[in-house]
Amino acid sequence: MQRYFVPRDQMDQQRVRISGDDARHIQKVMRMKVSDQIECADNQGEAFLCAIEHFEDDLVYATVLQKLTTNPELPIHVTIVQGIPKAEKFDTIVQKGTECGADRFIPFQANRSIALWKKGKQEKKLTRLRKICKEAAEQSHRLLVPEIYDPMTLDQLITYGDQFTYKMVAFEETAKVGAQSGFPTLIKKMSKDDPLLAVIGPEGGITTEEAAQLQEHGFVLCGLGPRILRTETAALYLLSAVSYHFELLHGEVDE
Amino acid sequence: MQRYFVPRDQMDQQRVRISGDDARHIQKVMRMKVSDQIECADNQGEAFLCAIEHFEDDLVYATVLQKLTTNPELPIHVTIVQGIPKAEKFDTIVQKGTECGADRFIPFQANRSIALWKKGKQEKKLTRLRKICKEAAEQSHRLLVPEIYDPMTLDQLITYGDQFTYKMVAFEETAKVGAQSGFPTLIKKMSKDDPLLAVIGPEGGITTEEAAQLQEHGFVLCGLGPRILRTETAALYLLSAVSYHFELLHGEVDE
Structure with missing residues (x-):
């Protein structure tokens, strides 16, 4: 599954707003549709499984489905x-x-x-x-x-x-x-x-x-x-x- | 130091004869001279420190100086x-x-x-x-x-x-x-x-x-x-x- 890093101020418990290169990647490269799933990480230690909700101009909105619990970071x-x-x-x-x-x-x-x-x-x-x-x-x-x-x-x-x-x-x-x-x-x-x-x-x-x-x-x-x-x-x-x-x-x- | 793999039948205890691509590499790429040192390995587990002795047409002759004792092969x-x-x-x-x-x-x-x-x-x-x-x-x-x-x-x-x-x-x-x-x-x-x-x-x-x-x-x-x-x-x-x-x-x- 495709993962994107999204600034913390573009996400809350329910919803993620994806802009810029990542939004373009979702639309133009991956050619995703509403309800397709992606992973969004906040680069502060949390990641969420999300489903695309709708597209709006250059933005992609996704609904948070669940928090991902796997931690792939090295222990040291x-x-x-x-x-x-x-x-x-x-x-x-x-x-x-x-x-x-x-x-x-x-x-x-x-x-x-x-x-x-x-x-x-x-x-x-x-x-x-x-x-x-x-x-x-x-x-x-x-x-x-x-x-x-x-x-x-x-x-x-x-x-x-x-x-x-x-x-x-x-x-x-x-x-x-x-x-x-x-x-x-x-x-x-x-x-x-x-x-x-x-x-x-x-x-x-x-x-x-x-x-x-x-x-x-x-x-x-x-x-x-x-x-x-x-x-x-x-x-x-x-x-x-x-x-x-x-x-x-x-x-x-x-x- | 540059290492070359040399077929066993081109080397004995005293001398190594290098031919083909490796001889060209020594002469054209490395531009080595008589008495420059190289390492020659036989691809059967032995390697020797050698000194270039003379050049003859497309061949390079080198004198064996000593057997190298380091073994860099993985234990398994x-x-x-x-x-x-x-x-x-x-x-x-x-x-x-x-x-x-x-x-x-x-x-x-x-x-x-x-x-x-x-x-x-x-x-x-x-x-x-x-x-x-x-x-x-x-x-x-x-x-x-x-x-x-x-x-x-x-x-x-x-x-x-x-x-x-x-x-x-x-x-x-x-x-x-x-x-x-x-x-x-x-x-x-x-x-x-x-x-x-x-x-x-x-x-x-x-x-x-x-x-x-x-x-x-x-x-x-x-x-x-x-x-x-x-x-x-x-x-x-x-x-x-x-x-x-x-x-x-x-x-x-x-x-």
Whole structure:
């Protein structure tokens, strides 16, 4: 079933008013009719099964049938700090990362980031990523659309990290020397609703200097298995492992 | 470092002879010179650090410096049976699945597979996938290039499954009712070098009828978390979870 995120002020207990792109999508792309069903989520943790009631100009009105009780959010809140990769790779990371339950994405201007987000183009890039994020959240029936922050430098990231108890860096060199226990050791300490800040390098990984500085500020250096993962695969690996650990192995799924 | 797979009959304890596309890649793309280092793997479980010795017409000769001892292969052997997806998605699945340690891919002509591999085009598609597979195995420094089998029907898959003790189907309906313990229960029974046969549906998933038939023949229906995953994400989730379980959580990495 198609899910749409609708601003809270456009919905109450009985009725939902859908406008803009979503209303157009319902009418032009999905070609829905009165009484067809959709899911509406408020991006604050609630979602409802609704039936289309009537169309009015560019608006779609739907009646709330029932509250949906499935919670597909990851038990812990994972912020992916992604070293800015080349070209369209960030699109893939945001799309797949949203599907796999990420809570937030922070572009990170790493030493080895080749692509520079110039001031003029940054807003456009972020707008695009936020759109991809919303669509992926709808597609995977999330209750919340992950946030995308403005890019950070290493210093900004270190300062931002001060508020996190659990923070890590995916560091290939750690994997190479066979130290694979850092990541499971870290997440075994975590409980439901704890936030995790996870840094992933761009192509080529983060540098030894970046790793050392982050480690000095409490970030744990972690290997993500003995294979060399491309930058766009690392976030998926991490989120899948978190899901497996909390949702499958330890059954922390809200029903 | 760049890795190349070289047929066993082109290498001995002292020397490697590289021909064809790889020789061209070394000369034209990488523009390597005498004494530059590369890694050569025999696709039978061994890899060597080598130094380029000399160039001769279309051939590259390299001297073996030392045997490499890192083993980046997953501790269990995962065969991904992939419901044939639309367009180029299979390319992504093979590329990322190789990176994440898959042992073998079997295209599966599922009920909901929209793309049909016509007889005439099948060989071309398989050749393309095998090339992607080899390149991904080199990129992620695997010791083995995963195999890609000819497509199977449901009946062929059931017969093929007879030789497997551990077999599963990713089934969305199982995830929906909150049954998430099937997958971890299955892999907890497995030991190093055991083979796992894992079926993943195409877009829209496998049908209830397919699931029922597979279940009747010993395939365990498994959920892969409470979020709806796209078909091209499911194999990655599964392989990442297997890696996390055996390589990170239980430290089954050969060094």
